[in-house]
Amino acid sequence: MAGPNVAIVGASGAVGQELLAIIEERGFEHGELRLLASARSAGTGVDFAGKRLEIGELGEHAFDGIDIALFCASGDVARAWAPKAVAAGAVVIDNSSAYRMAPDVPLIVPEVNADALDRVRGKACIIANPNCSTIIAITPLWPIHKANPIRRLIVTTYQAASGAGAAAMRELVDSTHSYLHNKDYTPTVLPHPYAFNLFSHNSAIDPENGYNEEEMKVIRETWKIFGDPTMRISATCVRVPVLRAHSEALVFECERPIPPEEVRSLLERAPGVRIVDRVEEGYFPMPRDASGQDDILAGRIRKDLSDPSGRTITMFVCGDQLLKGAALNAVQIAELVVTQASGIPYHKGTKTQSNLAPSLSERP
Numbered sequence: 001m002a003g004p005n006v007a008i009v010g011a012s013g014a015v016g017q018e019l020l021a022i023i024e025e026r027g028f029e030h031g032e033l034r035l036l037a038s039a040r041s042a043g044t045g046v047d048f049a050g051k052r053l054e055i056g057e058l059g060e061h062a063f064d065g066i067d068i069a070l071f072c073a074s075g076d077v078a079r080a081w082a083p084k085a086v087a088a089g090a091v092v093i094d095n096s097s098a099y100r101m102a103p104d105v106p107l108i109v110p111e112v113n114a115d116a117l118d119r120v121r122g123k124a125c126i127i128a129n130p131n132c133s134t135i136i137a138i139t140p141l142w143p144i145h146k147a148n149p150i151r152r153l154i155v156t157t158y159q160a161a162s163g164a165g166a167a168a169m170r171e172l173v174d175s176t177h178s179y180l181h182n183k184d185y186t187p188t189v190l191p192h193p194y195a196f197n198l199f200s201h202n203s204a205i206d207p208e209n210g211y212n213e214e215e216m217k218v219i220r221e222t223w224k225i226f227g228d229p230t231m232r233i234s235a236t237c238v239r240v241p242v243l244r245a246h247s248e249a250l251v252f253e254c255e256r257p258i259p260p261e262e263v264r265s266l267l268e269r270a271p272g273v274r275i276v277d278r279v280e281e282g283y284f285p286m287p288r289d290a291s292g293q294d295d296i297l298a299g300r301i302r303k304d305l306s307d308p309s310g311r312t313i314t315m316f317v318c319g320d321q322l323l324k325g326a327a328l329n330a331v332q333i334a335e336l337v338v339t340q341a342s343g344i345p346y347h348k349g350t351k352t353q354s355n356l357a358p359s360l361s362e363r364p
Contacts, residue, residue, distance in 0.1 A: 003029035004067035004338060007090070009081065011035035011046060011055055014166040015072035015095060018327035020048050028331060036062055037073075063088035068334050071095055072327070082126050091337050092126045093330050100128040100221060107224050109135055110332040111272045112142040117333075121340050127333055132325030133157045133214065133237060134221040136246050139324065140298045140317055143270040144254070144263060145226060152232040152253040152312075155218055159201060159237060160287060162244035162321045164190060169243055176241070194241055201237035212237065245287035246325060247318045257310035260301045267298050272324065277301055290318035294328055 006023070010016045016037075023030070035046065035055045042057035056062065058077075063069060063085040071078050071085075075098035082092045082099070099105040106116040107128045120127065130138075137155050144150065161168040171189045178185035179195040192199045203213035211219075215235040223229045240247075267273050276285045277299035285297035296319040304312035319325055 002031040004341075005032040005034070005065055006030045006334075007034040007036055007063060007066045007069040007085070009036045009058065009069060009071045009077065010073035012037045012041040012044060013072060014162060014169070014322060015326045017046070018322045019070055019072060019331065020046065022323070022327050022331045024049050026331060026335075028335065031067075032065070034062075034066060063090050066090045068093065068337060070330055070334065072330070086124045086126060089124045091120075091124060093129060093333050093337075094126055095129045095326055095330055097131065097217060099126050100130060100217070101224065102126075102128075107221060108333050108336075109139060109142075109225060109329060110336055111139055111270070113225050113227075114336055117336055117340065127337070129326065129330045129333065130221050130225065131214070131217040132163055132319075132321045133159065133235075133246060133248065134218050134225070135325050135329055136296055136317060136319035136321075137218065137248050137250060138222055138225060139296050139319075140267055140270060140273045140315075141250065141252060142226075143266045143273075144252070144258070144313075147262075147266055148254040148256050148258050149228075150231060150252045151255055153222070153234075154251040155233070155235040156249040157201075157214075157218070157235070157237045158198075158240045158242070158247040158249075158287075159214075160240065160242040160244050160246055160321050161194070163246065163325075164202075164239075168194075172241055172243060190239070194239075196241060198238055198240045201239055203237075211235070242287045243291065244320060244322055245290040245318050246321045247285065247287055247290075247316065249314070249316055251304060251312065251314045253304075253307065253312040255311070258313060259310070260303055260313060263301050263313050263315070267301075272296060273298055275299060275301075285316055285318035287318050290320050292323070293320055294323055295319075296324055 036058050037055045039057050045052045045054050069085040069090040069092045071094040075096040078094045078096040078098040085092050100107050105126050105128050161172040168189045172194045175185045176195040191202050201214040205212045214237040218235040219233045274295040276297045284299035290297050298317045300316035304314045
């Protein structure tokens with residue numbers, strides 16, 4: 001039996017390319033696969049499952065006959081076209097921030113709150129994919145929160161170029177090449193020199209509270225997904241010269257004392273998480289190891305010495321921003337939608353290698 005007809009909006013971008021790879025590698029059965037993008041990209045082709053697929057242009061009838069529409073375009077594109085896809089009968093899974101905080105739109109991390117999809121079961125609707133930094137933080141925090149509720153969370157992110165798209169990844173590679181060869185380079189994608197540098201996330205800062213948009217996304221989305229707006233959260237988001245995996249330092253205070261050994265035990269059984277905490281070797285999560293991997297790597301799990309009550313833990317996590325931080329999470333949501341409709345779970349394979357990062361790293 002054929003699976004759902006699927007459209008990918010923004011198929012020519014970095015996340016769109018990852019979506020195609022994940023759909024193929026996870027064995028996501030589908031009927032028609034319709035690739036859509038702006039007029040600039042329409043007519044170009046991409047490789048998928050040994051075939052060359054042509055990208056079509058978003059237009060009046062773009063979603064006719066589509067069951068699931070995966071959006072990996074800007075918020076403006078999502079606001080303009082997601083309602084039209086829903087009107088045509090599709091379930092929209094949107095990677096942008098356009099609908100994340102809408103009260104009637106589920107914001108889903110499958111390992112955390114898959115049950116939030118129950119209220120839209122069988123309906124054409126919009127489902128939001130969370131911010132990449134939020135996903136990478138809360139996937140390992142959720143099993144801890146279930147066992148011993150987290151009351152306070154401090155997040156510091158070290159975010160890769162991929163969060164700003166393929167153009168930012170190329171800018172990092174090109175600016176590094178120029179730096180190493182003593183050549184001038186003027187950034188055009190990001191506001192500051194990227195090679196051998198880091199800087200505060202370049203989203204707009206709220207003049208009243210001093211937090212930028214990325215930081216507020218982490219805070220508000222965690223409240224919504226965990227269903228706990230009383231959790232005290234602070235975030236600092238920084239861009240670092242890494243191609244595609246985000247790293248995050250997490251400091252969290254639980255309701256009751258919790259030893260590091262209990263945290264490790266909980267994470268060993270947590271879906272989508274792999275512990276990398278080889279203290280004797282000094283080997284812990286690194287973006288190099290997380291790139292191209294489905295799992296979020298967690299380590300440096302230790303008691304926070306500033307809290308004598310024993311309720312606070314510090315740990316370090318890394319996750320691939322294009323995979324679990326974006327495309328993989330979206331495909332997992334699509335699998336849940338299909339399972340709801342058919343009662344037949346899809347095969348959940350493991351992606352171990354990406355096509356995008358090596359091609360960039362091999363550039364001179």
